[in-house]
Amino acid sequence: MRESDYYSVENDGKVRCGLCPHRCLIAPGKSGICGARENRDGKLYSRNYGIVASAAVDPIEKKPLYHFHPGSRIFSIGTVGCNLHCPFCQNYSLSRYYDEESRNIDSPVTPEYTIGMYERAAASGGFMPGIAFTYSEPIVWFEFVRDTAALVKDRGGQNVLVTNGFINDEPLRELIPLVSAANVDLKAFNESAYRKMGGDLEPVKSSIGKMIEGGWHVELTTLLVTDLSDSITEIESAAKWIASIDRRIPYHLSRYFPQYRYHKPATDARLMHRARDAAKTHLDYVYLGNLSEENDTECPSCGAVLVSRNGYRAVVCGVDSGKCTSCGRDVDIVM
Numbered sequence: 001m002r003e004s005d006y007y008s009v010e011n012d013g014k015v016r017c018g019l020c021p022h023r024c025l026i027a028p029g030k031s032g033i034c035g036a037r038e039n040r041d042g043k044l045y046s047r048n049y050g051i052v053a054s055a056a057v058d059p060i061e062k063k064p065l066y067h068f069h070p071g072s073r074i075f076s077i078g079t080v081g082c083n084l085h086c087p088f089c090q091n092y093s094l095s096r097y098y099d100e101e102s103r104n105i106d107s108p109v110t111p112e113y114t115i116g117m118y119e120r121a122a123a124s125g126g127f128m129p130g131i132a133f134t135y136s137e138p139i140v141w142f143e144f145v146r147d148t149a150a151l152v153k154d155r156g157g158q159n160v161l162v163t164n165g166f167i168n169d170e171p172l173r174e175l176i177p178l179v180s181a182a183n184v185d186l187k188a189f190n191e192s193a194y195r196k197m198g199g200d201l202e203p204v205k206s207s208i209g210k211m212i213e214g215g216w217h218v219e220l221t222t223l224l225v226t227d228l229s230d231s232i233t234e235i236e237s238a239a240k241w242i243a244s245i246d247r248r249i250p251y252h253l254s255r256y257f258p259q260y261r262y263h264k265p266a267t268d269a270r271l272m273h274r275a276r277d278a279a280k281t282h283l284d285y286v287y288l289g290n291l292s293e294e295n296d297t298e299c300p301s302c303g304a305v306l307v308s309r310n311g312y313r314a315v316v317c318g319v320d321s322g323k324c325t326s327c328g329r330d331v332d333i334v335m
Contacts, residue, residue, distance in 0.1 A: 001108075002049035002143055004037055006171055015044045019142055020083045020166050021203040033198065034140040035098020036081030047081075049144045050108030053094055054078045054135045057121055059312040063132060063162050066287060066297060067250050067333045068181045068217050070307045071314040072128035074160060075118040078135025079144070084164055085198040086187070088225055088262035094136040111148040115155070130158035130180070139167045142175075149178040165207040166199050172207055176214035181334070183252070184208055186220045188229035189238040196228065205241070212245060217334050221252040221289070224272060226264035230256075232271070232278050239279035239286075247283050248300075248332040254289035284332070302327040 006018035013028045017037055024032030026039040036048045058076045060069055080097035082089075089095050109117075118131055131152050138145050138161050149159040158180035165184040186204065188194055194201045211218050220242060224230040235253065242249050253275050255267045272288055279286045284300040297307040299318065304326035306318040318325050322335060 002046050004044040004046050005143055006168070007037075007044040009042060013039070013042045015039050015042065017044060018168060019171055020139060020168055021200060022083060023168075031098060032083075033085075034081045034083040034137070035096075036079075036140040046141075046143050047098070048079045048141055050110060051079050051144075052077050052109055052114065052117075053080045053097070055117065057127075058132065058134075059314070060128060060132075060160075061309065061312045061314050063134060063160065063183045064221065064252050064287070064289060065160065065181055065183055065217075065219055066252075066295070066307070066309075066314075067219065067285070068160070069128045069334060070297070070316055074128045074130060074132045075121050076132040076134050077114065077117075078133070079138075079141045080136055081140040082137040082164075083140050083166055083199075084137070084187075086260075087196070088223070088228075088256060088259050090259050091135055092260045097136075111144065111151050114148050115151050118152075118157075128158065129156065130160065132160040132162060134160075134162035138163055139165075139171075142167075142171055146174060146178065149175070153178055164199070165204040165211075167203075167207055169206075169210065172210055176210070176216075179211075179216055181217040181219075182211055183219045183221055184211070186222050186238060188222070188225075189234040189241070193228050209245065212249075219250040219252065221254055223254045223256050224267045224275060225256040225262070226267055228262075228264075230267055230271060230275070232274055235275045236278040236282070239282040243282040248285065249283065250285040250287065251279055251283050252287045252289050253279065255291050257290070297333070299324040299327060299329055299331070301329045306331055306333065 008016045017024045017032050022033050028039050031038045038047050055077045060072050080094050082095035133145050161182040257266045276286050287295045295309045296305045304318050308315045308317050
């Protein structure tokens with residue numbers, strides 16, 4: 001438990017959280033939408049500070065990040081709580097943990113202890129030096145992520161976020177110098193669908209732009225949820241918007257399966273191929289997730305395979321000194 005950094009005191013002991021666009025007004029003894037930030041006696045506290053609910057060593061491709069140190073592994077940690085409430089969430093046991101208000105987790109760890117966990121795991125070798133904050137929403141873990149990420153950077157490591165991007169500008173600016181890469185869930189490309197997931201599209205688009213301006217390597221993912229975010233027209237609109245920033249941004253289209261409170265049929269594989277084709281008219285790199293597909297990275301100039309992939313296994317095979325070995329084009333990959 002730690003006092004939160006972004007809030008203001010209102011009338012009658014209430015506090016206004018300033019971390020994300022919800023700007024929850026929280027009465028004493030209550031929590032915001034995420035469940036992770038609680039008003040205790042007129043002060044806002046982070047309930048999940050130091051709560052590592054899940055930790056593992058993952059391929060970087062699992063984030064998914066295909067153009068950021070491909071073929072490497074990264075120490076990954078996550079907490080509980082989320083500021084959206086997607087009815088199809090695959091990690092709902094973590095994201096919706098605080099829906100039962102009496103729940104709390106003891107035995108928090110410090111950022112220093114977390115660095116020790118990472119260093120012990122990394123001793124086995126084959127790691128990209130750094131930590132991925134993932135599994136549940138790292139934004140609602142803001143203070144712990146910031147404090148830990150600062151230690152990682154001090155040690156020469158790199159930090160990765162897997163996030164919904166639903167964060168206010170001021171806290172995001174604090175993270176900009178600490179983070180190297182992010183995969184952002186662009187959950188849909190219409191406001192109606194975002195409202196069903198408890199969010200808004202425009203703040204996410206704004207965050208993506210600021211991350212890129214801040215020098216992060218950014219990849220985007222849209223889960224093609226049946227009858228919610230699987231419109232080919234909207235996928236093409238999203239691809240056009242992404243291309244207006246940079247057509248080299250990798251875009252992952254992932255297959256939905258029934259989960260949690262959403263039971264529509266899984267995304268049709270043929271629709272996913274049509275969505276990929278539509279997106280590729282505007283973007284250089286479009287990948288399909290949750291399908292048994294080859295997701296090689298090919299050179300946009302000559303078509304040569306730069307990175308060969310089989311599931312989460314990736315082999316860099318067509319890159320030398322940052323250039324395509326076939327045509328000499330600079331590759332759009334952080335090596």
